[in-house]
Amino acid sequence: MNTDSKRRERSALSTILSLLPGTTWLCLFMLAPLLVIVLISFCTRGDYGQVEHVFTFENYKRVAGYGTFGFDSVYPIILLRSIWLGACTVLLTAIAALPLAFVISKLPGKFRLLGLIIVVIPFWSNLLVRTFAWQMLLAPDSTLSRFAQWLHLVPSGTGLYPGSLAIYLCMVCDYLPFMILPVYASVEKLDWSLAEAAMDLGARGWPLFRHALLPQIRPGLLAGSALVFLPATGQFLIPDLLGGAKTVMLGNLLQQQFGQSRDWPFGSAIATLALLLLGAFLVLVRIVQGNRKVECE
């Protein structure tokens, strides 16, 4: 055997060895449990909440709305409500992040870093603490609520919390950093000569943004959307604490199944389905990112 192929063999071996710890970790503690969840989702719940190894599609049927007494929309609605919450959060954070990213990127050097730090600072405190802080800020006798009462936006004596305004306010504040960091990264390295070319050719306003800037920011927006959508869809703490604990979300439905209800097979079915849906969303993002539509009119 010559030295060259020996060296190649050795480098292949070292590649495998260096990948081994991470791969083992992922297989043991992520892939295997996921597989178990998928398997359990096809099992039956026993009378005392134990998992019985009897194969069934019943759990998936329940999620899809086949109830004991005909169609039952409660679970599909919970799923849709969570997706709706995630989608709205993506939209709102994108709308908030775009102008902010432009403003920060136009700041002089040292203020740019400061701007980003200010955006990320809320991250440094606990989600629960932040959510309770919003409860106080939006309570009936808070300054903000009084102001809203004075403007007759809400009846006197009522606060801005609980309600959907409080939910979305908190969601945007919590998920904005996930959106703004990738968006800012793409705004910062924008090629402004494209904007100048568009202006030179008679574009201004929306067409200018649409043709010269948006194609360059799109990768950042898509990455931010994925980062916001996935956790926002699973979010239940904020709707619970700020929405008045009236609505069930994907997150608390799941937690219920593995907790109080002791229905692991049903919980596993929900988890598997949610995983598939979010995976489909990621695939969609990839497709949008990969295929820039040929625009030729």
Next chain:
Amino acid sequence: MYSLLLNETVFLRIEGLRRNYGSVLALNSIDLTIQRGEFFSLLGPSGCGKTTLLRLIAGLDYPDAGQILLNGADLATQSADKRPINTVFQTYALFPHLTIYGNVAFGLRMRGVHKAEIKERVDRVMKLVEIESLASRKPNQLSGGQKQRVALARALVNEPQILLLDEPMAAIDLRLRKQLQTDLRALQQRLGITFIYVTHDQEEALLMSDRVAVMNAGRIEQIGAPRDIYERPQTEFVAGFLGSSNVLRGRRIHCNNQTFLECALGRLQLDLSSAGNNQNDAPIAVSIRAEQIQFTRNTTQPNSFTGKVTRIDYHGAITNLLLQIGNNKLLMSTKGNEGAELRTGFEVKVHLPSDALRVLTR
């Protein structure tokens, strides 16, 4: 509307144009008149303000003082999207998400031109610059030369009154550049559109332009036809920037109806036509091009000197010699085989013809 205006005498007049960035004066009171149908070049080293001037004309930047008048109307209040002027950018700035057709059609679409007319005009201009086969490609699939043509087509399709070109050859390799320069000049002459061309390449400016403005440090040093600025430089900067020149400083001596330069080399006889005023003993500077210095056998001839060759740089078509005459250095260019037998240390006799000595104004 534009084609109607083109029949009249369209011209651009720039008066007292000034632009500063903070404390840096990028443009210092520029006055300029450009005729309709002219190929006008702005030539200068990087940072001389030529691109700033171009951006002010395009409307991508606004002046701190002065006026830009097109057909007598001030452009200063119009934004870039309203001016009948288009630009070919140095990096071409093609829209990466649009096809070549989409790129060329962009300007017309923004102006709300009817779809059928867009198709007709885009097809015509793409045929003109020979890119009709690229219509459905994306910019990242094109070579540098092809991108340049697309950028040109994208600007020309709008039938601008003035086309601005910001160093469009910078990204093209040398061999292709020569061809594109001739093509571009031919295209301009055929279309009769006013071109304002920014370049730092003197050869390019001389080859293509009707007139050239040489710029330095935010000012225009000299404006003239290529032959004018090359053969009759008025300032030391122009003499030094175009080709290789020697600048000799000294005093003007006037006697026996003849004007002389008294300098470190000795006494040089000047041509009367270039000698300017007759004020005696005034400090003056004179330039002579390296290729205008000649070998001679006759040292009794006026303006002749003996010098030692201290360096030989062979460039193929020309050879540059650095001569030491007394304490002075003189750069001389020879063509072809002339002086092929010379080695460093050799003594040569050279002649500086008086009609090649140009008195500089500053």
